[in-house]
Structures are given as structure tokens and as C-alpha cells.
Amino acid sequence: MRLLLVEDDVMVASGIKLGLSDAGYAVDWVGSAERALEVTARETFDLAVIDIGLPRMDGLALTQQLRQAGHSMPVLILTARDALQDRVQGLDQGADDYMVKPFELPELLARLRALLRRSQAATSAVLTFGPLELDTAMRQASIRARHGDQAAQPLELGPREWTVMEYLLMQAPKPTNKDKLLQALTGWDKEITPNAVEVYISRLRGKLEPHGIALRSIRGFGYRLELVPLPPAADVAP
Template sequence: MRILLVEDDVQLAASLAEALTAQRYAVDLVRDGEMAWEQTKGLVYDLVLLDVTLPKLDGICLCQQLRDRGYPTPILMLTARDTSLDKVVGLDAGADAYMVKPFNLQELMAQIRALLRRGQSGTAPVLSWGALQLNPSSYEVTYNRSPIHLTPKEFALMEAMLRYGKRVLSRAAILEHVWNWQDSPEEDTIKTYVKNLRAKLKAAGAPKDFIETVHGLGYRLKTLDN
């Protein structure tokens, strides 16, 4: 799942991005409202984590603009101002929830999970390809019921491949699904992640060509035998 983090406090933004990534979320970080507005024009995120006090375009105005445009993503507002009026203004602007700084990180993560469940309108379906199963909600991956332990980026890459199925997953698509736009990896890095995925799948009993390379285009899952 992909989260847009809009926070101008450099230290807090870095800490939140690290914590969210550790929970297997893909995170795009921007530090002002105008950049966030531009970012949402091209992507529909699973959640927007939005500071109220931002340069160029504040969080309240950004939230209003997103809702006026029909942007459906859950929005969790963060603010240092703990008054009833501030909360009312934020919620009236279209925010789904409101947390006051300093906040407990575990409470924030619980709120994020609750909003993501609400945004999904039910439990995310388990993805499968033959004997491989991936549960986006519990972050569990199995092959023939044997668990496969993946890093956050390996999990995101495997999920993207399952969602693409027979279609070729290009390098551009991998960047969109697995890495944030500020941190594009080299081609060799992507190849390393694919190699690691193949090794873990093979160790769990999958064929070595479970992930196929389509030269010059990208990767796809091997066609299942009928």
C-alpha cells in the first residue's frame, strides 16, 4: 500500500517515513502543500498523512482542494494545535481523522490501519498464482502453505507481480509500486531484488523460472499449466 506523507518537519518526516516503511508501506514524502497537490494529480494513494501547518499551501486548504476534486483517499491530519475548533475545521475540510502532536507512534499506526481498512471497503482479497499466496492485509506470503519471509520491498515487488499476472511488469511500473519517486534505484538494484525473490521462492519449492525475465521489457509470472 502507498502512503503520501506531507510533512515539513525534516526530523519528524524522516522518522515517520522510516516507521511506515518498516510496516511495509511504500511512502512518498513531500514537504509543502503545492508539491502534495501536484503529486496527487498523477497518483491515487491508499492514504494521505497530512500536516496542517505547511508552506505554500496549508493542510486545511489542500484537504479542501482534494475533496473538491473528488479525491477519495482517506486523509489523516497531523497538527500541534489541540483545540476543538481546530479539529472541527480539519474534519469539515474533509479529513477522516485527526491526531495531535506529539503522538504515540503505535496509536498513529493503529489509526492508519483503521483508515486503510475503511478505504478498502472490506478485507483485501488474498492474491494467488498457483501454489503461491500473498495476503495484503496480514503481509503473509506462502508457497504450498510454507511461509516465505520477505523484506518490505520484496513484499511490494511480489504483490505487484501478482497483480500484473501474465502482463509484463516494466521497470517504470516497478518504480511506481515499490520505490518512492525520490529514491529511484539503479537497474542492478531491481535485478538484485528479483534474484532474491526467485531464491526465496525456489527455497519454498517453487520452480526456478517462477518469475520470468522478458528481455528489454521487464518481468512476469510464469504461465500456469492448465
């Protein structure tokens, strides 16, 4: 998932960006509302984290302008203000959630996961597709054999494989746009080519196909997860 962080305090922004990046998000940081409006006019983000105390245009005005411009991504407001009126105003301006500084990173991550689930119409931190299960809170993947009653086995995913898998599951059974996957994999400070998406898709195919999950390519668009029949389980000789 690709996040936009709007925070004018360099030290605070660096800490938040590091924590979000370590959690597997692609994070782009800007230090002003004006810059945020520039980048959102030409690029797509899955969620924005906006500090309320920005110079010149504050975070509330930025949120309002983003909504007026038609941006529907979830917005989480960060602020040092704890007055009820400030929280009410932030929500009325179009914010989806509100956190008061100082805060603990695990709570921020939990709130972001909840907002992203809501935006993708997912109701649980655990995403499933057939025998595949992705626990986004624990960052654990597992897959169950479709023949027999074996317990689910851990599925090892690299950081970028996880990002692609999470995005595909949130969209399933709808197809996922390849450009969206590319944006979810990287921010401005990391170069990645469109062909790199094919590399991660290929790796995931190798891990999913033995369990009856296909990753179909949709020409000119992207990819879709599909369940496919498995051959009957081989008889075991006595």
C-alpha cells in the same frame, strides 16, 4: 505502497519517513501544501499523510483542494489540535482519518493499513489468494500446499518482493498496472528502472508457481495473479 508525507517540521518529517520506510512503504516528503499540489498534479500516490499546521495554506485547505482536484487517495491528518471542532472540520474537508500529536508509530501504521485496505476494498489485515496468505500487520507471508493437509509454510519475501506481492493481492483478481508497481517500489530519492519490476516478478514466479499460482503478464498493462491446476500428487511407494 507509495505514500506522500506533507510536514513542514524537518525533524518530525524525518522520524515519520524513517518509520514508514522501515515498514516497507515508499515515502515522498514535501514541506508545504503548495508543493504537495504540484507533485500530486503529475504523480500518483496510494495515501497522503498531511500535517494540519502547514505554513501559508494549512492541511485542511490542502485536503479540500486535493478532493476538488479529483484525488481519491485516503488522507490522514496529523495535528497538535485536539478540539472536537478541528476533527469535525478535517473530516468534513475530505480527510479519512485524524491523529493527534504526539502519537506512537505502531498506531500510525495500523491506521494507514486500515485506510489502505478500505481504499482497495479489503476487509482484513490478512490478504489471501488461493493457498497464499499475507498478514500485513505482522508482515508474515505463508503458503499452503494444495495437495494434502500440510500446515502452511513460511514464504520468505524480500522487502521489495513484499511490496509487489501486497499490491498484487490487493488488486486480485483484477490486473495490476506495471507503472503502479514501479511507483509503489520507489520514491524520489531512490532510482529504480522499469526493468527492475520484471526482476521481482520473476523472483515471485519462482516462489509461487510450484504452488499453483501464476503471475500472468498482460501485454501493455501489467500483471495478474491466477490459480492454475496442479498435476496430481505423485504416489509414494510403500
